[in-house]
Amino acid sequence: MSMEIGLMSKRVSFRLNTLQPLLGSFVVKAFAPFDLPVGSFTTMALMDANPGCSQIELARAAGFDKSALVAIVDKLEQRGLATRGRSPVDRRRNTLSLKPEGKKLMKEMFEVAHEVERPIRKELSPGELAQLFELLERAHRAMAAQAQK
């Protein structure tokens, strides 16, 4: 039986709920050889883009809880990929930064993630993909603004 999706075709969350776990399962498999906790790649990429940021800032940007970030940063430190310093101006805050080894590994993981998304890149033109990023980003900003109310 060929299935129809009916009313769900007009619900953003339906598409997200089906595509996200599907894509996520591919990513998890592809990242398995790196032997790092889920979220490590995102964490490293955000550290790289925001050197010196705090854990709570990074957790918010990545969309997971501050408590979930602890084990990730622990592991990255153990593996010599990142460092956790203390902010001199506010000694409660850690200052996160990515070591050169971390940057190198992060870039390797980026290539792997890129490869996982290849079927999407084959289906969508560069312009369409850029459009998808833009629309998702604006949708996210709109919902995030709602969350703060």
Add this chain to the structure above:
Amino acid sequence: MSMEIGLMSKRVSFRLNTLQPLLGSFVVKAFAPFDLPVGSFTTMALMDANPGCSQIELARAAGFDKSALVAIVDKLEQRGLATRGRSPVDRRRNTLSLKPEGKKLMKEMFEVAHEVERPIRKELSPGELAQLFELLERAHRAMAAQAQK
């Protein structure tokens, strides 16, 4: 600190990983008064669009495991919203269908879901929203085809 997302701006799964849980948390809260298992709305909508389909077909279309569907259909039957019949041509298969009460409730839930996504509709024009649906659907098809290899 205003956070940058760096390389993640070029990763589809990053946007999905942040937007999906955010939107999902709003949906779960909004659906709480209905007191139905998560996935019930999707299940009812797919039953409505595919009367007589089997559980395994519905589970695949919805993106969750066949075992997860059992409790959902149990609850929908108990509440008098849906029926589980036996296929006369293949007695292993259940034939699912939505009762009028289920259709009515599903439409109510649709309105609630619609309301949850209002900030997105405010941010994106109808044309942009249609574009987003189309791009997500094509991305999903591309990844689903990959999964079967």
Add this chain to the structure above:
DNA sequence: TATTGTTATACTCTATAACTATA
């Protein structure tokens, strides 16, 4: 031998609350 629905179970993820140290 394979598939559908079912059950039980294990596992992961996330959420929450409590604690410390700092502000």
Add this chain to the structure above:
DNA sequence: TATAGTTATAGAGTATAACAATA
């Protein structure tokens, strides 16, 4: 009194494997 980081734990969600009925 509030915030950043940490820890422990409970709850939810998901995945897996095994089983009965049927093909």
